[in-house]
Amino acid sequence: MIVAIDAGNSRIKWGIWADGGWGGMGALETADAAGLVAVASGWPADARIAVCNVAGEGVAAALRAALGARADAARWLRPGLRQCGVESRYLPPERLGADRWAALIGARARVSSACLVVCAGTATTIDVLDADGVFQGGLIVPGVDLMRRSLAGATALLPYADGEFADLPRCTQDAIASGCLHAQAGAVERLYRQLPAGSPCLLSGGSAPALAAHLALPVRRIDNLVLEGLARFAVTEGATA
Ligand SMILES: Nc1ncnc2c1ncn2[C@@H]1O[C@H](COP(=O)(O)OP(=O)(O)OP(=O)(O)O)[C@@H](O)[C@H]1O
Ligand SMILES: CC(C)(CO)[C@@H](O)C(=O)NCCC(=O)O
Ligand SMILES: [K+]
Structure with missing residues (x-):
C-alpha cells in the first residue's frame, strides 16, 4: 500500500x-x-x-x-537525470519542480509514444516527453486562476469576476475569462506543434476541466497524474530497495 x-x-x-x-x-x-x-x-x-x-x-x-x-x-521525490524510465534534459535537472518530474513519470507509465504533459494548477506547466522517455523541456505559465487574479490586482478597472468564454468577447468579464483561457490553450497548442502529429496531450491539475474544452488536440484527461507518478516512484523504489 x-x-x-x-x-x-x-x-x-x-x-x-x-x-x-x-x-x-x-x-x-x-x-x-x-x-x-x-x-x-x-x-x-x-x-x-x-x-x-x-x-x-x-x-x-x-x-x-x-x-x-x-x-x-x-x-x-527529488528530480534528477534519470528515474522510472524518464530521462531529463533540464538544467540543472534538480531545479525542475518535483511535481513536474512526478507527472512525467506518471505519463511515461501510461504512454510509450511522445506526449505533451500539461498540469494546470497554480501555475500551468507544459512539458514535452519524447518517444524514448526523454523530457526535452517545457513551459511554466501562470495558471488560469492566477492570470485572472493578476489582472485584477494590477489594474484599476479589471474585476476578479466570473465571465463566459467567447471567441469574440463583448464585455469585460468575458474578455478576461476568455483571454486567460485563450492564452493557456494557445501556449499548449504552440508547444504541441513540436510533437509528432497525433501525439496525446495528457492533461491534469485543478484547472484541467476549465482548459480541456478549449484545446483542439487529442486530450487525455487524467485526474491526478502527479499522484500516479508518485505511486510509480514508490513501487519502483520498493523493488530496488
Ligand atoms: N474544484 C475546483 N474547481 C475549479 N477549479 C479548481 C478546483 N479546485 C481547484 N481549482 C483550481 O485549481 C488550481 C489549483 O490546482 P492544483 O491543486 O492542481 O494546483 P497546485 O498543485 O496547488 O499548484 P502548483 O502545483 O502549480 O503549485 C487553483 O488555481 C484553483 O483555482
Ligand atoms: C512550476 C511549479 C510552481 C508548478 O507547480 C513547480 O513545478 C515549481 O515550483 N517548479 C520549480 C521550477 C522549475 O520547474 O523549473
Ligand atoms: K501541481
Whole structure:
C-alpha cells in the first residue's frame, strides 16, 4: 500500500494506492497544511509514503510533523537525470519542480509514444516527453486562476469576476475569462506543434476541466497524474530497495 502526497502551492492532494488502484483521495488548501496532522492519522500505518513538495520549507515541515515517526521512512521525490524510465534534459535537472518530474513519470507509465504533459494548477506547466522517455523541456505559465487574479490586482478597472468564454468577447468579464483561457490553450497548442502529429496531450491539475474544452488536440484527461507518478516512484523504489 502507498500513500502518495502532492504538495502544490494552492492545494495538497493525497491518494491511497492499493491493489493497482486508488482506494481513497483527498485534498486540503496549502494554507491549511497544519490540518495534515488529522488527515495523516487516518492513513494506513503500514503504507509506504511518497511525497513531492513544491510549496516550500514551511509546508515540508508541516508534512514531516504530520507524518511523525513515519517521516524518516517517507520517500521524497527529488528530480534528477534519470528515474522510472524518464530521462531529463533540464538544467540543472534538480531545479525542475518535483511535481513536474512526478507527472512525467506518471505519463511515461501510461504512454510509450511522445506526449505533451500539461498540469494546470497554480501555475500551468507544459512539458514535452519524447518517444524514448526523454523530457526535452517545457513551459511554466501562470495558471488560469492566477492570470485572472493578476489582472485584477494590477489594474484599476479589471474585476476578479466570473465571465463566459467567447471567441469574440463583448464585455469585460468575458474578455478576461476568455483571454486567460485563450492564452493557456494557445501556449499548449504552440508547444504541441513540436510533437509528432497525433501525439496525446495528457492533461491534469485543478484547472484541467476549465482548459480541456478549449484545446483542439487529442486530450487525455487524467485526474491526478502527479499522484500516479508518485505511486510509480514508490513501487519502483520498493523493488530496488
Ligand atoms: N474544484 C475546483 N474547481 C475549479 N477549479 C479548481 C478546483 N479546485 C481547484 N481549482 C483550481 O485549481 C488550481 C489549483 O490546482 P492544483 O491543486 O492542481 O494546483 P497546485 O498543485 O496547488 O499548484 P502548483 O502545483 O502549480 O503549485 C487553483 O488555481 C484553483 O483555482
Ligand atoms: C512550476 C511549479 C510552481 C508548478 O507547480 C513547480 O513545478 C515549481 O515550483 N517548479 C520549480 C521550477 C522549475 O520547474 O523549473
Ligand atoms: K501541481
